Amino acid sequence: MKTLVVIGQGYVGLPMALRAAEEGMSVVGLDTNAKVVDNLNAGVSHIDDISDDELKSGLKAGYLASTDASCIADADVVVVCVPTPLSADGGPDLRPVEAAAGAIGEHLTPGTLCILESTTYPGTTEEVFAPLVCRDQFKVGEDVNIAFSPERIDPGNEKFGVKNTPKVVGGITPECTRLAKEFYSQFIDTVVEAKGAKEAEMAKLLENTFRHVNIALVNEMVRFSDELDIDLxxxxxxxxxxxxxxxxxxxxxxxxxxxxxxxxxxxxxxxxxxxxxxxxxxxxxxxxxxxxxxxxxxxxxxxxxxxxxxxxxxxxxxxxxxxxxxxxxxxxxxxxxxxxxxxxxxxxxxxxxxxxxxxxxxxxxxxxxxxxxxxxxxxxxxxxxxxxxxxxxxxxxxxxxxxxxxxxxxxxxxxxxxxx
Structure with a gap:
């Protein structure tokens, strides 16, 4: 039985943590918000897609919420699901990712698989996340394995959830990719290997840029269609x-x-x-x-x-x-x-x-x-x-x-x- 730590217990991290617990893993949901942690341990969910009953079932199955990052030392796998809001200059605010990576680096033990799920630009996993995790003490692919897997949670979607939404994984090394796929395959039906971490990061941005651009297309067309008396x-x-x-x-x-x-x-x-x-x-x-x-x-x-x-x-x-x-x-x-x-x-x-x-x-x-x-x-x-x-x-x-x-x-x- 693997021990899993999921950093960030929001709309992405909590469903994943509970799904892994359902499959028999020992799971710690790590979050910096003490009130959220207390409510989770009391069986009170704060997100739409997880009911209180589902949370209570997860608690019985092996899920526990915590604010204590020292639990990372006992983890076989650490998954980071923290937010990456826009910064003032239009890029991602990586401070939550950097804080999570720093906490992992402080408690990391050899052999741990670390996966970043937070959406960001291509190159973040290798250039920002991995150095903070390794701290010049571990080598990726030998002492520690690091990969990126984009989150694909669609809040409110009753048809697709954690289990049946295909998961893309891309490691910094081929061995990292293999181990990440092996991990997710325990509780997700389909896992797709990307060529590497940057390709997995780009896949997420491609998905949402595709939607963004096409929505813009029809939002532009609806304006002149109204003026031309066309029912778009x-x-x-x-x-x-x-x-x-x-x-x-x-x-x-x-x-x-x-x-x-x-x-x-x-x-x-x-x-x-x-x-x-x-x-x-x-x-x-x-x-x-x-x-x-x-x-x-x-x-x-x-x-x-x-x-x-x-x-x-x-x-x-x-x-x-x-x-x-x-x-x-x-x-x-x-x-x-x-x-x-x-x-x-x-x-x-x-x-x-x-x-x-x-x-x-x-x-x-x-x-x-x-x-x-x-x-x-x-x-x-x-x-x-x-x-x-x-x-x-x-x-x-x-x-x-x-x-x-x-x-x-x-x-x-x-x-x-x-x-x-």
């Missing part, structure tokens, strides 16, 4: 019938979450820093997607104007303020800049979201509370903006009672509904 949503549905050579992406209020708005910037920053020229495709996609919430605000203004109403003082109800449906995560949600723009114009903004009781939109000095009665509030609003179609929302009912609806997802119908 219908055009996309028609194009999707082609059984080859096309993948459907649909417009929206902007991109959000922990990956799409952030990860491509790592690659853009790396290219500019190392090669001296811009990754223009990503920079343009960022410009378009960052402008999407303001376009939504402009459409709200236009629809109110059609009804002979001023946006100043208008009752605007936002429905769903998380970055994706059926979760409570508001990170980088496009609802934030949208609310900020509407409030700056003097709109009376309210919102409904069953997953977010209180909401402090970034950039404004107000804290809002979710309305209790969605449909009563919608009936009295001057305009309703559908941002996230949470499953608990009756869209048909909403479409029949609201005076005006801006549907940013293109999924509603009715005389009062206007698609983005």
């Amino acid at each position: 949503w219908n055009a996309i549905d028609c194009a999707e019938t082609k059984p080859f050579g096309f993948m459907a992406f649909r417009p929206g209020p902007g991109v959000g979450g922990h990956c799409i708005p952030v990860d491509p910037s790592y690659l853009s920053h790396r290219v500019k820093a190392k090669l001296g020229y811009a990754f223009r495709m990503v920079e343009l996609a960022e410009e378009i997607n960052d402008a999407a919430p303001n376009y939504v605000a402009t459409r709200v203004w236009a629809l109110l104007n059609q009804g002979r109403k001023s946006v100043n003082g208008a009752k605007v109800l936002l429905v769903g303020v998380t970055y994706k449906p059926n979760i409570s995560d508001c990170r980088e949600s496009p609802a934030d800049p949208l609310a900020a723009r509407l409030l700056a114009w003097g709109a009376d903004v309210s919102y409904f979201d069953p997953f977010v009781p209180k909401w402090h939109p970034h950039g404004v000095d107000v804290v809002l509370e979710s309305v209790e009665e969605l449909y009563d509030t919608a009936e009295g609003a001057d305009i309703v903006v559908l941002l996230q179609p949470h499953a608990v929302i009756d869209l048909s009912r909403l479409g029949t009672i609201a005076t005006a609806i801006l549907d940013t997802r293109g999924i509603m119908s009715g005389n009062s509904v206007e698609a983005l």
Whole structure:
């Protein structure tokens, strides 16, 4: 039985730790947040994808949360799942990764397999992570094995989780890759070997840059399609019938979450820093997607104007303020800049979201509370903006009672509904 330490007990680290415990491993979930650790050991989960009952089962199976990094000394495998937010210069803030690597280096014993899962630019595992882990005391591939494996957690996805989502692994040496694959194969169905760590790092950025660029494409097309009186949503549905050579992406209020708005910037920053020229495709996609919430605000203004109403003082109800449906995560949600723009114009903004009781939109000095009665509030609003179609929302009912609806997802119908 292997002893595993997973550093970082958030939306990536906790599900992995519990999945490994389920397969019989002795697992320590290491985190710097003492309150989170105490709650985890008490069976109280803090992420959407893990219920309290699932956590309690994991505790019985061999999972334990801790703030004590000395547990690394007894580990056969250490996996790092800490956040890498954007820094002020547009690159990844590697301080959490560096802190985790430093803690590993302080307690490391020979023969340990160390895997970085935190998303970052190609070269981080070899240039930043490995030196801090080894501390000039160990040699990679001989004394310690180091690899990168990009996280592929999709919060709220009921079809794909840790077990059945293919795992990419790339080691600094072929032996590192082999051992990483051997480790993950114990509790993940499919493990794919990359040529090396840099290729595994690039694979993650490629996945999310692909989405970022294609979302930007349709977010740009939806603007001029509206002005040309073209139903882009219908055009996309028609194009999707082609059984080859096309993948459907649909417009929206902007991109959000922990990956799409952030990860491509790592690659853009790396290219500019190392090669001296811009990754223009990503920079343009960022410009378009960052402008999407303001376009939504402009459409709200236009629809109110059609009804002979001023946006100043208008009752605007936002429905769903998380970055994706059926979760409570508001990170980088496009609802934030949208609310900020509407409030700056003097709109009376309210919102409904069953997953977010209180909401402090970034950039404004107000804290809002979710309305209790969605449909009563919608009936009295001057305009309703559908941002996230949470499953608990009756869209048909909403479409029949609201005076005006801006549907940013293109999924509603009715005389009062206007698609983005």
